[in-house]
Amino acid sequence: MLIVLKKTATKKQADHILAEIKKLKLKPVVSKGVEKTVIGVIGDEAKLRTKPLEVFAGVERVIDVQTPFKMVSREDHRQTSEIKLGKNLTIGGKEIVVMAGPCTVENKKRLLSLAHSVKESGATVLRGGAFKPRTSPYDFQGLGETGLKYLKAAKKETGLLVVTEMMDVRDLPLFEKYADIIQIGARNMQNYNLLKEVGKSKKPVLLKRGMANTIKDFLMAAEYIYSQGNHSVILCERGIRTFETSTRFSLDIGSVPVLKSETHLPVVIDPSHPAGKRKYVAALAKAGIAAGADGIIVEVHDNPEEAVCDGPQALLPDMFETLMTDLRKIAQAIGRSL
Amino acid sequence: MLIVLKKTATKKQADHILAEIKKLKLKPVVSKGVEKTVIGVIGDEAKLRTKPLEVFAGVERVIDVQTPFKMVSREDHRQTSEIKLGKNLTIGGKEIVVMAGPCTVENKKRLLSLAHSVKESGATVLRGGAFKPRTSPYDFQGLGETGLKYLKAAKKETGLLVVTEMMDVRDLPLFEKYADIIQIGARNMQNYNLLKEVGKSKKPVLLKRGMANTIKDFLMAAEYIYSQGNHSVILCERGIRTFETSTRFSLDIGSVPVLKSETHLPVVIDPSHPAGKRKYVAALAKAGIAAGADGIIVEVHDNPEEAVCDGPQALLPDMFETLMTDLRKIAQAIGRSL
């Protein structure tokens, strides 16, 4: 940690800060510059983080040198973690994982038909919401447990694993029973009690980045889950909020190389939500894979006119089939498989 | 609702859309333009919102004419709602309400001393967190129920009402017991289950705007609470995330006149979180009141060096005293009181 003092800081102020640092059994190193003095602190910064050093008289700025996330950091863990999703499926290795399915589970028949369809095209995980976070209280809120049962039924028929969103801290037992991967949605990325709850589970967690959260926030949220004992955390970039409105969100493609550089956790791209419109989805999916993502999670629907949510951004089954063919070629071009 | 067709839309596509509209017992009105055709829909748009019209072949764009929020809208409710907070205190009328106190309840002694201090300066509500949403899992997470008890004790001693944040759907009984106003934090603004939960309460709710949420999202979140039966909703602007980093967040001062124009709910400004630094807080508070806010919620601490959270942005008691004097003059200048 570096503490930059104001030009006007007095000796007394500096001494007070040095005393505080020593009280915490840390070692200060002072550099007196032409304009300003900087105090470097040697030792575990975490101790000092509980002290609001910015408020000490004479302090201009405090700069972290160590990263605040530890367990998910790549610093001491140079390989991407390969996380087991199911019997024969891992994520974070050479193989790219494709998760596909409807926004919401609408009814059993449609779900099964879609599950078969995406499986044939090459998906290995089925996505679908049973509990839906909807902007309007008047919109369809999901089938609840019934939806989870249909997902389980689809798994039984097709062998696809199931990823589905959990929104409520009280629902963990349900998800333990029905889901293979628990999704935490973007709107709940900083719902810390929910993070702690899934941190107690053994199920892999797909953590979506909040639409206004920095990559640092994102990794801190992952650290919440990880530090509770659940090390199977998968990060999902799904677009951030910017001033641009021609797409629903702005896919932060730069987050892929940044995450690959900062953390050992696998990274998945959701091209559907940032696209907002079906015609933009394939380009974003291809970009994500080319940039180095370990997987994608994409919405597919066979009759968008009847979709109860996010119809405009769902790929039609034949578009998905084409996309898979293209992704396979790109995966190969970059030395991966799909 | 207006449905703009693509230049290339066929008659068959148009007819299919018209048929769907009629099926829902709505009336379509067609305007054939030089370049494009527009279908206006007459009747309750809510019916059509369940149909993803954007996905229909031939459709270029769908435009809402009616607002999606109804109960919180000012359209049919022209006066600001005056909400009762306690025996002698309301918000939304002529009187400006000041809520002040520490970020977190740290211990009983300090809380009581601070409560007396802010009361003397003119605050009528005490703020303080017992459950804290912290970015890092390693940071202090709050005293929990003990913190709520201290707040209640401070109320007993000073007569100040208590506003404090609820983060977990399971905690409503606790908040019913100890709090006068339940705060929903920015990170939970779209935690819909939490919104529904406080919607069942009779306690006033202070709903903070999420850092990446539009004013429309904000009003939809308020509608969640309102539509559950709790009509005592107070909106709090606390800064949005932008590219500017010299302040912690960017206070969206424009949201004050927009909210005053769009909704009948009272509006409060939090100048502390956007400021991030103590020296910027007073300017934001004054701006908020001058822009028409019905109240402010501000952090005050008597020893920021020992604050366990947000020390840098807490006003010292004498700064708060000065601010109150200034706000009183501004309130008077704009025809309000404080």
Add this chain to the structure above:
Amino acid sequence: MLIVLKKTATKKQADHILAEIKKLKLKPVVSKGVEKTVIGVIGDEAKLRTKPLEVFAGVERVIDVQTPFKMVSREDHRQTSEIKLGKNLTIGGKEIVVMAGPCTVENKKRLLSLAHSVKESGATVLRGGAFKPRTSPYDFQGLGETGLKYLKAAKKETGLLVVTEMMDVRDLPLFEKYADIIQIGARNMQNYNLLKEVGKSKKPVLLKRGMANTIKDFLMAAEYIYSQGNHSVILCERGIRTFETSTRFSLDIGSVPVLKSETHLPVVIDPSHPAGKRKYVAALAKAGIAAGADGIIVEVHDNPEEAVCDGPQALLPDMFETLMTDLRKIAQAIGRSL
């Protein structure tokens, strides 16, 4: 300047950096931390800024301690500069300056009538564009020199000073002749050649913040003008681009206290462009003054139905009159005059 080395940095890499620092006659101070080493550099940082230290092997991060702007900084210039605008008018002192008028000069008659009107309400500077930056090439681009002549005529009749926008480096002689204050628009805030050009003038410059520019960028742009010899620079906050669309831009009200803390230059608020709609303008103007701005620049039009640009955000003369009355009271409440 602080140079944080990577955990993996070798001694050889560190020595190479130390040698470079010494070559520039600067003094390095090394602090070896538990995790990382930090090199502090003592001396004039400007020398090192020409060296891209981030690229040196072993470097993780480079942190500026000194501000990159010097002449406009408040560090060694603690008082706000009071800039002379005309014979009896300065900005930056106790008196708040109000600049008002149409978006564009449309014709002589209307301009004169508006000039009289805003003067009667208390404005001391007339705004109006003769050269207009328009998003569309098909929109009205301004009257050019004729517009400048009308402004000069209005000045003659009313005694109002004239502020008007310069867009082209070739136009300085025209502005020297007709304008009292030269405005640099938001879209040209980083048109460095234009900044240099007005830097050679003796006329005060009203520099508008670019819609995506940080406060640091803004001050660097001011430094461009200042460092050319023109010290009469007035900063104008006019809203930044964010995800919020209910207003045209988001007025960054926090920039007022930040600028007051970082620079000695006077600060003006433009409430019209961020509002986008007339009904939001007054609230933003009042907020700006309450936050500590030294003036406002506001659009007024007596027949917005015929305005060739920005009609929706122009105040009607009677709204402007009411605003002035309100601002006068707020000015008084905060110890200033208007």
Add this chain to the structure above:
Amino acid sequence: MLIVLKKTATKKQADHILAEIKKLKLKPVVSKGVEKTVIGVIGDEAKLRTKPLEVFAGVERVIDVQTPFKMVSREDHRQTSEIKLGKNLTIGGKEIVVMAGPCTVENKKRLLSLAHSVKESGATVLRGGAFKPRTSPYDFQGLGETGLKYLKAAKKETGLLVVTEMMDVRDLPLFEKYADIIQIGARNMQNYNLLKEVGKSKKPVLLKRGMANTIKDFLMAAEYIYSQGNHSVILCERGIRTFETSTRFSLDIGSVPVLKSETHLPVVIDPSHPAGKRKYVAALAKAGIAAGADGIIVEVHDNPEEAVCDGPQALLPDMFETLMTDLRKIAQAIGRSL
């Protein structure tokens, strides 16, 4: 154009608007809804754009149905324009164009050596700045005409075409003489006089998107150039400003499919500026090509320690060589060549 009336609009107000529409020889179509009335306008919207309809009494909102950009729109021009850059080089066809070189022209020797190097790796256009827009007035501002001469010399030796940035309206003759492609930088995207100036040239223009400009703004800027008679406009996405700071800018990868859908102009990606750090550049370049871009423009430097600008984001020649190999495979995977 659609004009939505307020719920409270009177018949008189509606009649006034209808009369105005008819005055312009346009045809209004009225749809009276349950809540609101909408007036559709049939005919050329451009006429009405000069009327600020939002300001008419009784109007709630005005919605454009036609796009404001015409000549660059894909609506009536379904194929991507293939633009001739040099004797044997076009952009917008099957072949992907790679432009590479240093941020700034520093000296002749280094430029020639770099030119040979990037050519060997497969670039066909040499980039390099002679006039540099620098945030600080104290930074190196470029070699000016001398720099242009060195670029011309490099072209002579290697056969590479030259793209270089023009910042000043007075410099067109210089660029006509030395450059093959004139670059308009992000900071000048809305410097309309500059756009008009290059619109008079016959040289292809590479127009960079401003960091806060929407795609619509971007296309309007292209329309400025195009409508002056210069139809050789190439669009370059180079990252937008968002709240994320781990990269220098956020590459808006979604702009690639949006631009491909909205305009017939070719699209190029600049992966260097958004990356900000060398290690992130390759991922962004690959993403851009996979998303459908027609080319990239990338910074390469053989001794970043001595680069006078943007050293941290310049690829080393061997990294560029590796990137080209990877891009070639991705190009092939998506049916293009490089």
